[in-house]
Amino acid sequence: MRIAVLGAAGRMGQALTRALHTTPGCEIAGGLETAGSPAIGRDIGEIAGLDPIGVPVTDDPHALFAHVEGVLDFTLPHATTELVALSAQARIVHVIGTTGFSDEQLARIDAAARHAAIVKAGNMSMGVNLMTALTKRVAEILGPEFDIEILEMHHRHKRDAPSGTALMLGEAAAQGRAVGLADRAVRTRDGETGPRAEGDIGFATLRGGDVVGEHSVIFAGPGERFELTHIASDRGIFARGAVRAALWARGRPPGLYSMADVLGL
Ligand SMILES: NC(=O)C1=CN([C@@H]2O[C@H](COP(=O)(O)OP(=O)(O)OC[C@H]3O[C@@H](n4cnc5c(N)ncnc54)[C@H](OP(=O)(O)O)[C@@H]3O)[C@@H](O)[C@H]2O)C=CC1
C-alpha cells in the first residue's frame, strides 16, 4: 500500500515513517509538511533517523494525494480538517491521529467520511483501546456511587487538553453509565467548587518534560478505589496502530471508523 505521512517532521511523523519502513506491504510514498518548513525537500527517511529512501518531503498536498492510496495524519486540528477534504476528493484512506478538534471541525470530518474510508482515534495503541473497552464495562458494573476521575499527563509541548485519549476514556465511561459525556464532564475545578456531584466525570491534566502519554481512570467508591492505568513509553505503539489501521481500511467502503473497529474490540 502506497502511504504518505502528513506532518512528516513531527514527533509522530518520524515514528510513522519508521513504522512504515518496517511493515511488510507498505511503501513510504511521500511526506507532507507546511510551506516554509525546513523539512521541505529533505529526505523523509533521513528526517526519521533512517538511511535516505529517496522520498523528499513536499508542501504540495494536491500532487501528493493524487499518487498515494492512503495518508497517516498526526498534525493539527485545522490542518487535518483541510486535508481530510482532499482525501474525500481523491477517495483515499485517511487515518487521523490528530486530537483537539472543535465540534465544527468534527462535522467536517464526518462530511468527508461520506466519500473516503477514515479511521480516527484519540489513541491508536492496542493497550489504550483495550483500556477503553474495560472502562465502559467497569462503569457499567460499578454504578454511580463510584466517582469517575480521569487523569492524564503528557510532555510540555502538547497543545490540547484534555487529551484525545482522556476524552475517549470519558466517552466510554459515559456510555457505560448510559449518560451523555457533555452533560456530566467536569473539565476544570478552581476555587469554591462545592462538593462533587454524583455522576460527574472529572478530568485532570498534567503537562511536563518528555512524558509520552499516561492515563488513569479512577473509580473512587465508598471504602475502596479501583484504577485502570496505561503508560506509553514509546510513540511506536501509536505509529504501529496507525499503519495497521491504514492496511485495514484499504478497500473498505467510505465511512468513519474507530480503532475498536480495526482491532475488532
Ligand atoms: N491518536 C494517537 O494515537 C496519537 C495522537 N497524537 C496527536 O497527534 C498530533 C501531533 O502530535 P505530535 O507529533 O506530537 O506533534 P508535532 O508538533 O511534533 O507534529 C505535528 C507536525 O505536523 C506539522 N503540520 C502542521 N500543519 C501541517 C499541515 N497543514 N500540513 C503538513 N504538516 C503540518 C507540524 O509542522 P510545524 O511544526 O511546522 O507546525 C509538525 O511537524 C497531536 O494532535 C497529538 O495529540 C499524538 C500521539 C498519538
Ligand SMILES: O=C(O)C1=N[C@H](C(=O)O)C[C@H](O)C1
Ligand atoms: O500529544 C500527544 O503526545 C499524544 N496525544 C494523544 C492524546 O491526545 O491522547 C495520544 C497520546 O496520549 C499522545
